[in-house]
Amino acid sequence: MMRSMIEVEVTKVKQITDVIREFTLSPMTGSLPGFSSGSHIQLHLPTSVRVLKKAYSLLSDPADTSSYRIAVRLQEHSKGGSRFMHERLSEGDHLHITPPANLFAPNSFARHHLMIAGGIGITPFLSYLAEFQRQSKSYELHYAYRGGVTDAYVTDLRQAFSAKLHTYDSNLEQRLDLDQLLSNQPVGTHVYVCGPERLRLAVQEAATKNAWSPSRIHWEAFAGAEPGQAFQVELARLNKTLEVSADESLLEALEASGVEIPNLCRGGVCGQCVTTYLEGEVEHRDAFLSQADQSQQLMPCVSRGRCGSRLVLDL
């Protein structure tokens, strides 16, 4: 069953850096559903081509349900989502969002929380910080960015959390030494990464080198689906054929044709949209399915049929 949508009004738009904008979303009446640190919502964006569905982390304090705040970075190769948010969305506009879901919650047994953010990947940690402060948890935040471009909220963070904040500005050649950082964390530490894929890979590499258990490493998928080549897909049970264009995901194409598939992250990590396929070659781009499962299943939010191959879904 699809989750019921909530209508909200954009009550505030704030430019945070040259490429990052913050949006405050307020309920039409009453308050919004409660959420936990690390939660995200999906925004349904009515672009001129189609309704785009984009997941964004909530950065506001989970104790405050009078509004939600999100921050969006304008992506150079935007498929329309971040461009729409930056150029079209303004105060007073109405939008539909899903209730919050959480795929990136802090571990409640951790004795120390180590947060590593890259650029706009700071957003989920802003909601972590509010909760950690309230619960007097032990934590530290390492924030890497490009000064003046992706250094969202750095001034506020310095004021509020200076002792626990470590910043790395690539313009000033300040480097985050992950190997050093992960070699000396007290037992009971959990590490959380949000940022570009290369940051996550670097943390995982440093963690493996320092013999960290994989269960101590948590990360949030950052970007949505990357574009690819156009392909055709057949829906065996519905007896339908769809064209998936280069700049849309298979999930978006299915939704556009009226096929609803449960989904949460739209980034290849949560496993909600897993779909069985019967034939065809798949370009798997998810970080959820095992190699064995990928021989029969795919995640349409990120994965695509190979160009020229006939992809048949069990739908």
Added chain:
Amino acid sequence: METECQNRLPSQPSYAQSIPKLSSRVLISMIQDAEHPKAIELLSMVNALPVSKVLTNIQWEAGVIDPVVSDALHSTSVGSHLAICGDERFIWACWSVASQAGWLNDEMTLLKTEDVRNLYCVHCGHIQAISTQTEAECQSCQVQLFVRDHFSQRLGAYMGVCLDANQPYGGEVK
């Protein structure tokens, strides 16, 4: 192997047959009886690691672990490995302290030496030591207990439930 796993209760603990190859630089070993062959095997490999700390003569029976041991478990860094070698009662007493210190199951190797284990009477809450038997009398309430494979990590004990529904109380039927 798979069939064996399918028949096991998810809560039933499993123990390592030997010490796995470790990528950790630090190994802490908690040993009940240093003379046992498994302890000897463990001790023979600890020197291969850059940092090793061996803890023996641990006072654990009273449910309070030596502060020196507790400090050793708290003061290490992530990426260390813990080996606990002893009977099941010893293992789970140590496991409890390690878990509180923040250790995860996949950072611990549990090496069982003897068949001494704890039985928890679900009727009166008493915990007593037993061996491999599947039936026992509760030392506190005298109910005849069936020893289930169901294991509580928190209590470090197997669950004992009334063996005979027609004999739900301990002692002679009056």
